[in-house]
Amino acid sequence: ETGVTQTPRHLVMGMTNKKSLKCEQHLGHNAMYWYKQSAKKPLELMFVYNFKEQTENNSVPSRFSPECPNSSHLFLHLHTLQPEDSALYLCASSPDLETYNEQFFGPGTRLTVL
Amino acid sequence: AQSVSQHNHHVILSEAASLELGCNYSYGGTVNLFWYVQYPGQHLQLLLKYFSGDPLVKGIKGFEAEFIKSKFSFNLRKPSVQWSDTAEYFCAVNEGFQKLVFGTGTRLLVSP
Numbered sequence: 001e002t003g004v005t006q007t008p009r010h011l012v013m014g015m016t017n018k019k020s021l022k023c024e025q026h027l028g029h030n031a032m033y034w035y036k037q038s039a040k041k042p043l044e045l046m047f048v049y050n051f052k053e054q055t056e057n058n059s060v061p062s063r064f065s066p067e068c069p070n071s072s073h074l075f076l077h078l079h080t081l082q083p084e085d086s087a088l089y090l091c092a093s094s095p096d097l098e099t100y101n102e103q104f105f106g107p108g109t110r111l112t113v114l
Numbered sequence: 115a116q117s118v119s120q121h122n123h124h125v126i127l128s129e130a131a132s133l134e135l136g137c138n139y140s141y142g143g144t145v146n147l148f149w150y151v152q153y154p155g156q157h158l159q160l161l162l163k164y165f166s167g168d169p170l171v172k173g174i175k176g177f178e179a180e181f182i183k184s185k186f187s188f189n190l191r192k193p194s195v196q197w198s199d200t201a202e203y204f205c206a207v208n209e210g211f212q213k214l215v216f217g218t219g220t221r222l223l224v225s226p
Contacts, residue, residue: 004157040123040218041218042118042215042216042217042218042219043204043206043214043216045213045214045215048213056213074144090157090158092158102148102163103162104155104156105150105158105159107156107157108157
């Protein structure tokens with residue numbers, strides 16, 4: 001399989017649930033990203049990882065907890081979310097942070113918080 | 115902080131019509147500019163990008179964009195749209211190393 005994959009594609013959870021989103025890239029990239037895409041708002045960068053190290057946390061609430069065990073995998077752990085957290089969560093990767101290359105996006109996970 | 119404005123939120127065109135989608139950014143320094151497209155049910159993919167050199171860049175599927183530094187603009191154009199161009203289009207600007215700032219997107223509907 002090539003490109004950037006995300007699972008699950010759809011997730012419905014209650015405010016007290018704990019769930020995780022998974023992203024995997026098969027491109028040999030070293031940088032990975034989480035974005036939030038809400039209706040009528042620009043894509044919001046949440047986290048950036050480079051060589052498994054977090055390099056950016058864009059003031060994201062602690063109920064979102066990222067994990068990057070290796071350069072190919074990125075997780076977003078969710079806990080006690082709010083209904084306003086319902087959105088499309090996109091994962092992306094790029095070769096690294098040193099060059100101005102394009103980011104490759106996954107299909108996203110459509111999250112609904114009840 | 116850097117911001118990107120896409121003034122057209124929804125555009126409806128007939129096939130063969132010409133397309134121009136506006137994009138303006140706020141940063142006055144060196145920028146890298148991108149247009150991404152999201153077809154229905156598909157993931158975001160790169161349409162074209164500008165880093166340096168010729169300000170008129172050509173992308174996939176007949177799209178092009180012109181970087182006008184004095185106007186802080188990077189408008190997307192296509193001379194003749196097709197039904198398959200129905201999608202949402204996002205302008206993005208690079209702020210620092212790989213921190214992309216996106217606009218709100220423009221939904222294009224092309225009627226056959």
